[in-house]
């Protein structure tokens with residue numbers, strides 16, 4: 001166990017995340033450096049090289065290999081961590097999907113960044129949306145404390161014998177990875193209480209041979225897919241419990257869907273990731289001007305918290321959904337598509353207006369939020385709700 | 396496998412479809428994919444084993460008399476054995492539709 005002490009620190013979010021991984025007493029880290037994830041794995045490499053953490057750090061030659069190593073180490077029952085971003089995720093996507101299908105517990109810090117081309121190193125959600133349907137558990141964090149806490153929460157969820165799924169902790173690249181923020185560290189005692197030893201059922205071992213990732217005939221593939229679908233849906237109560245218990249131990253409470261000033265709101269802005277903090281500030285400003293607007297933040301993306309989402313927007317007239325990616329040739333952003341389908345056919349369902357903004361790190365200021373909320377409201381009132389609007393687009 | 400593959404329910408599959416029973420791939424019968432089957436004219440066979448060597452599915456087995464013939468539970472009907480047999484004693488015959 002690493003000697004990283006408890007207490008409040010002003011620290012770069014990437015370093016805090018790496019510290020959390022070390023505190024979680026991880027056994028194997030396999031990663032390839034890619035912007036903006038680099039500081040996370042560099043710091044872990046330091047911790048291991050300095051002898052502060054008894055773990056294998058495997059400096060692989062590509063992300064495809066990183067995920068392959070992670071699958072191998074999880075399969076033998078080792079606590080496993082990796083981190084990537086954008087093109088790295090694209091390169092590892094083949095094995096990334098297999099990790100979920102083979103139900104191999106591991107945790108990834110996914111520093112969200114746009115995909116090429118044009119080549120960009122900055123933030124949006126195009127990378128995570130590419131693997132939306134891979135079967136991983138995905139949640140989003142929106143500040144340094146959540147990123148640090150999220151590592152412990154993710155290991156707890158992932159390794160639960162009833163879950164056995166890889167978990168991605170999504171954090172906006174640069175906007176979060178490179179920020180220096182105050183982070184409250186926990187101590188080893190608390191971690192021990194919260195995070196039991198990882199015991200992999202059917203772990204690879206010569207005494208008890210098993211085969212993983214076998215060939216399946218058409219006669220059995222359908223059943224295997226259903227088993228995955230039920231597996232991730234059934235993970236939901238464990239995910240909620242992992243956050244609840246963390247809340248009880250630390251006083252920091254997390255929910256699949258977070259709401260801010262929604263009780264008496266007529267309408268809401270919906271965000272996922274670091275957009276949430278600005279949205280709350282702007283909601284406060286608009287409240288003073290008499291706008292009855294609230295904020296709904298999606299923390300858990302997969303499995304999607306359908307019922308909680310529906311409850312959170314019950315009775316609202318319209319929702320302005322802010323996406324950070326486009327699903328080309330469709331209705332617009334993946335989040336809005338998800339929410340529209342969650343609401344379809346529901347009684348008195350709110351109208352959804354979709355904006356896509358902040359692509360490749362383009363700044364979305366408080367003024368922009370204000371424009372989006374007020375303009376979106378106008379669109380909703382006038383019935384212009386089809387498709388999506390690319391905010392700030394020239395031409 | 397306790398049950399034939401087409402009777403196993405999703406609930407009976409292990410997490411991640413892990414296979415805990417070793418060597419059960421022999422129960423994966425791939426013979427139903429075939430549209431043609433190899434038929435050996437025994438009287439012309441020189442027992443050279445070339446068909447056995449070339450079969451990509453290891454579906455050729457040797458009979459007690461030393462001839463070679465296809466195990467139709469696994470033979471996929473690719474026709475490689477018929478093509479490679481040096482004396483041309485294997486012919487491919489259409490399966491009943």
Ligand code: SF4
Pocket residue numbers: 432433449450451452453454455465466469470471472473474475476477
């Ligand atoms: S037809 Fe193909 S699969 Fe069948 S026995 Fe001949 S070589 Fe093997």
Ligand code: SF4
Pocket residue numbers: 435439440441442443444445446447462463479480481482483484485
């Ligand atoms: S290749 Fe032809 S001759 Fe040789 S063993 Fe096979 S069937 Fe007989």
